Amino acid sequence: MRSTLLPPAGHDETRQRRGPVAWLLSSDPPRSWILSLVLLGIVACLVAAPFLFPGSQPLGTAAKICVFILLVASYDLLLGYTGIVSFAHTMFFGIGGYGIAIALERFGPSWESVAIGMVAALALSALLAAAIGLLSLRVRAIFFSMITLAVASAAAVLASQMSSVTGGEDGLSFQLPAELRPAFRPLAEPLFGITVNGRILAYYLIVAVTAVVFLLLLRIVNSPFGRVLQAIRENEFRAEALGYRVVAYRTVASVISALAATIAGGLMALWLRYNGPDTTLSFSIMIDILLMVVIGGMGTLYGAILGATLFVLAQSYLQVLMGAASEALAGIPLLPELVHPDRWLLWLGILFILSVYAFPGGIVGHLRKDPRP
Amino acid sequence: MSDAAAEATSAALPRARTDWLPLALVPVLALAALPLVGDLSAWVTLTLAGLAMGMMIFLMASGLTLVFGLMDIINFGHGVFISLGAYATLIVLGPLAGWASADSVTLNLALLLLCIAVAMGLTAVVGAVFERVIVRPVYGSHLKQILVTMGGLIVAEQAIHAIWGASPIPIPLPETLRGAFVVGDVVMERYRVVAVGIGLFVFAAMQLLLNRTRIGLLIRAGVENPEMVEALGYRIRRLFVSVFVAGSALAGLGGVMWAFYRQTLTAGMGMDVMVLVFIVIIVGGLGSVGGCFVGSILVALVANYVGFLAPKLALVSNILVMALVLIWRPQGLFPVARR
Numbered sequence: 223m224r225s226t227l228l229p230p231a232g233h234d235e236t237r238q239r240r241g242p243v244a245w246l247l248s249s250d251p252p253r254s255w256i257l258s259l260v261l262l263g264i265v266a267c268l269v270a271a272p273f274l275f276p277g278s279q280p281l282g283t284a285a286k287i288c289v290f291i292l293l294v295a296s297y298d299l300l301l302g303y304t305g306i307v308s309f310a311h312t313m314f315f316g317i318g319g320y321g322i323a324i325a326l327e328r329f330g331p332s333w334e335s336v337a338i339g340m341v342a343a344l345a346l347s348a349l350l351a352a353a354i355g356l357l358s359l360r361v362r363a364i365f366f367s368m369i370t371l372a373v374a375s376a377a378a379v380l381a382s383q384m385s386s387v388t389g390g391e392d393g394l395s396f397q398l399p400a401e402l403r404p405a406f407r408p409l410a411e412p413l414f415g416i417t418v419n420g421r422i423l424a425y426y427l428i429v430a431v432t433a434v435v436f437l438l439l440l441r442i443v444n445s446p447f448g449r450v451l452q453a454i455r456e457n458e459f460r461a462e463a464l465g466y467r468v469v470a471y472r473t474v475a476s477v478i479s480a481l482a483a484t485i486a487g488g489l490m491a492l493w494l495r496y497n498g499p500d501t502t503l504s505f506s507i508m509i510d511i512l513l514m515v516v517i518g519g520m521g522t523l524y525g526a527i528l529g530a531t532l533f534v535l536a537q538s539y540l541q542v543l544m545g546a547a548s549e550a551l552a553g554i555p556l557l558p559e560l561v562h563p564d565r566w567l568l569w570l571g572i573l574f575i576l577s578v579y580a581f582p583g584g585i586v587g588h589l590r591k592d593p594r595p
Numbered sequence: 596m597s598d599a600a601a602e603a604t605s606a607a608l609p610r611a612r613t614d615w616l617p618l619a620l621v622p623v624l625a626l627a628a629l630p631l632v633g634d635l636s637a638w639v640t641l642t643l644a645g646l647a648m649g650m651m652i653f654l655m656a657s658g659l660t661l662v663f664g665l666m667d668i669i670n671f672g673h674g675v676f677i678s679l680g681a682y683a684t685l686i687v688l689g690p691l692a693g694w695a696s697a698d699s700v701t702l703n704l705a706l707l708l709l710c711i712a713v714a715m716g717l718t719a720v721v722g723a724v725f726e727r728v729i730v731r732p733v734y735g736s737h738l739k740q741i742l743v744t745m746g747g748l749i750v751a752e753q754a755i756h757a758i759w760g761a762s763p764i765p766i767p768l769p770e771t772l773r774g775a776f777v778v779g780d781v782v783m784e785r786y787r788v789v790a791v792g793i794g795l796f797v798f799a800a801m802q803l804l805l806n807r808t809r810i811g812l813l814i815r816a817g818v819e820n821p822e823m824v825e826a827l828g829y830r831i832r833r834l835f836v837s838v839f840v841a842g843s844a845l846a847g848l849g850g851v852m853w854a855f856y857r858q859t860l861t862a863g864m865g866m867d868v869m870v871l872v873f874i875v876i877i878v879g880g881l882g883s884v885g886g887c888f889v890g891s892i893l894v895a896l897v898a899n900y901v902g903f904l905a906p907k908l909a910l911v912s913n914i915l916v917m918a919l920v921l922i923w924r925p926q927g928l929f930p931v932a933r934r
Contacts, residue, residue, distance in 0.1 A: 357921055565757055571746050572746075575743055575747065582739075
């Protein structure tokens with residue numbers, strides 16, 4: 223009986239052949255030349271951003287892209303790999319942000335405060351995610367979506383009401399540890415013509431943490447555990463019949479995803495030196511995440527990189543384009559309203575619906591089907 | 596002979612027993628809150644206001660739970676029909692602003708009914724389009740339904756912004772519906788009395804339609820076993836669509852009531868109240884109209900009592916109610932047998 227359960231032959235071959243890159247990517251490369259090139263381009267731009275695009279605004283955009291790559295990748299673990307829709311992802315994002323913000327504000331700007339805040343936030347997120355999962359996933363996956371929506375909105379209200387702890391609607395501003403402040407100069411000489419300061423160090427901290435957690439997530443989805451998640455996504459009943467405890471697997475997946483989102487929230491707060499309901503907790507961020515995952519490609523972590531990059535760039539630059547279009551169409555009824563810069567979500571929403579119908583794999587899925595392997 | 600046959604059928608088909616336990620929950624809860632609130636007239640005021648609030652939530656939630664029960668479709672875009680119904684009042688209030696400020700009960704109520712008719716008509720048409728364009732291609736896959744209806748919600752909300760503008764719009768409550776009836780120390784807002792009346796009327800109409808008519812029989816049969824209904828020669832698809840349209844129209848009705856209650860219009864108002872709606876249909880049991888009714892009243896009463904006793908916990912109290920109900924009955928108060 224055991225012999226029929228052996229893994230397919232190809233499995234061992236890949237294991238023997240893999241080099242350091244394959245090891246880093248957990249033997250799950252992008253599998254498409256165009257995709258690899260685009261991804262390499264994005265990663266190279268992000269890594270070299272402080273030197274390629276000097277100035278505080280481009281660096282802010284790059285940092286936001288990094289944080290959202292992590293946030294979207296962690297959401298994809300839930301949506302794309304496990305097949306359940308959560309609306310509480312921003313809650314965990316917010317917990318991470320508030321963890322850092324409250325700790326740094328209360329205990330002063332030191333690395334110990336960062337550690338305390340992060341650990342406390344991670345513990346709270348894990349506890350909440352496990353509680354929500356066990357309460358709602360044991361009946362039907364669809365309860366999970368509705369319950370997470372309710373819990374997330376309660377969390378947002380709670381955060382704005384407990385103003386003595388969270389700063390209410392105003393949020394919390396705080397000081398960073400000395401090494402991350404703009405005044406800090408680690409090098410006496412400018413590097414490639416750019417003066418390296420604490421702000422750039424903070425950026426590289428974000429890039430490094432994002433890279434490590436992203437590769438960790440890639441490892442998780444390609445582990446036996448990740449395979450079980452995909453089996454549950456494809457056929458819940460069958461996975462259960464094979465003896466896998468569906469509720470337990472889904473709950474663990476939602477805890478892992480919540481932890482990664484918490485880390486992303488912490489990074490966001492560290493970069494902004496501020497955390498408030500609008501930057502991490504609002505429902506519109508949840509919708510942004512959904513758009514990024516689906517447009518980038520569900521069930522492929524690389525989709526997170528593409529989706530987050532495209533979306534954040536569109537957020538920053540599409541509105542300028544639409545403003546020009548709106549002015550050009552002035553005088554015609556309703557049309558200028560439809561291309562008004564504030565209506566950019568309308569078009570992304572239509573793109574979203576079309577991608578769910580026509581390209582369930584998003585951009586990445588589309589590129590992978592490319593005839594050239 | 597006929598007696599024996601009747602006996603045989605009744606033995607084969609035992610009468611469905613009414614589940615009294617969840618029904619008893621509402622009066623028990625209300626009585627338990629009495630000593631906590633302390634003051635009798637405050638308690639009566641809170642309870643009546645809670646009932647009215649519950650009716651409004653029921654109006655908005657009933658369509659969603661029916662659509663889910665019959666079609667196994669979860670519509671996260673339901674909130675947009677609430678918003679749309681609310682904005683539809685502007686179509687009526689524009690030319691007929693005089694009716695709202697007139698000091699005549701007849702004119703005011705006629706205006707309200709006209710608003711409801713227009714809103715229900717508009718949401719029914721948009722519901723039919725929504726079903727055809729957004730929902731039809733994703734029958735059978737919950738994940739895609741959630742995603743696509745969320746997409747529909749984004750697009751529709753943005754469309755409302757494009758048509759009516761992005762800033763909140765104040766709307767006046769008709770003259771004679773303002774203020775409150777005062778009996779002794781008990782205060783009852785007039786508008787809430789109207790809301791209770793309309794809510795009870797809709798609930799009674801739905802119960803009659805579902806339990807006493809042929810189409811209701813088909814809908815209930817469709818909830819239990821759609822394949823069998825189809826095999827017997829009924830076009831279940833057509834039934835599905837009409838229920839979806841009716842559900843959207845009910846959301847529009849709820850939207851009008853909710854709009855006059857809040858007296859401000861925002862495109863996101865439907866999505867804001869959807870949180871309560873989801874809690875209600877989970878508490879009631881997905882697909883159960885009766886459960887939705889009991890759940891609405893339960894949630895609204897708890898929110899009112901907690902809001903009076905500890906205002907900061909009001910929204911969290913709903914989550915707590917939901918958690919307790921799910922621990923007690925994981926499928927909700929009135930589980931629907933199928934699936």
